[in-house]
Amino acid sequence: MGQVIACVSAKGGVGKTTTSINLGAALNFFGQKVTVVDGNLTTPHVGLHLGVPILPITVHDVLQGRNKVQEALYQHKSGMCVVPGSIALDDLKKLDAKRLVKTVRDLRNESDLIILDSAAGLGREALACIESADKVLVITNPEMPALTDALKVINLCKEMEKEVTGVVVTKTNVKNVDIPLKTIEEILEVPVIGVVPEDRSVKFALADKDAVVHTHPRSAAAIQYKKLAAHMLGRTYDEEPQAESSGFLNALLDLFGLTRK
DSSP: OOEEEEEEOSSTTSSHHHHHHHHHHHHHHTTOOEEEEEEOOSSOOHHHHTTOOOOSSOHHHHHTTSSOGGGGOEEOTTSOEEEOOOOOGGGGTTOOGGGHHHHHHTTTTTOSEEEEEEOSSSSHHHHHHHHHOSEEEEEEOSSHHHHHHHHHHHHHHHHTTOEEEEEEEEEEOTTSOOOOHHHHHHHHOSOEEEEEEOOHHHHHHHHHTSOHHHHSTTSHHHHHHHHHHHHHTTOOOOOOOOOHHHHHHHHHHHHTTOOOO
16 A cells, blocks of 8 residues: 655745655655655646646546546656646636545555645645645745744644654755754754755756656755655665756756767
């Protein structure tokens, strides 16, 4: 039976979808059979990130009872699977977010790990993702508004008796006035198990319509996602990112379809 991990953040724009996709890609890198499910039913982005915004069957069709979840399961060229959402406004009609719990349960025999990309906020979609999960991964930024919202998620998980497996701090930058990691742990009372820096490779990956773990595997962000995945699997992973200048040059070369010899 596959384990379900929900990536949750009450605040939008913290990198939740990026984390969901790249954590899935990194877990797949370590040999796990992974499925990423778009639980953001109002504004789904998983398909957009992977370059497939429109598909014949989506999680919305499943939640409306038109199809089985296995029919909305698509395999990425890397081997990772995804259950994307529909971007059509009409698909929001007659949608029962509570059916997400059964939908995810029906996927447990398909994968070792299921990553749920939750909607921002603490509305019905986010609640359904938390309810569907075995464990919750809280995604936040090193700034007070994001941490305040992260604390709300953690307290809600306690009320729902859901385990918070850790916090992932994204978009860190030594040049900014980031709140120190130790202070973040003191505020949230949950360990920080992943730290992902601001990295222009993430934007290049979005333009390439793929996970940064695939497009720029030696970038700082990709390596941190692989280290996060290794930590969650109880493994160790040591790799140093390529130099920033080299990474930027390689990204430019990738953009024009060139490679370095």
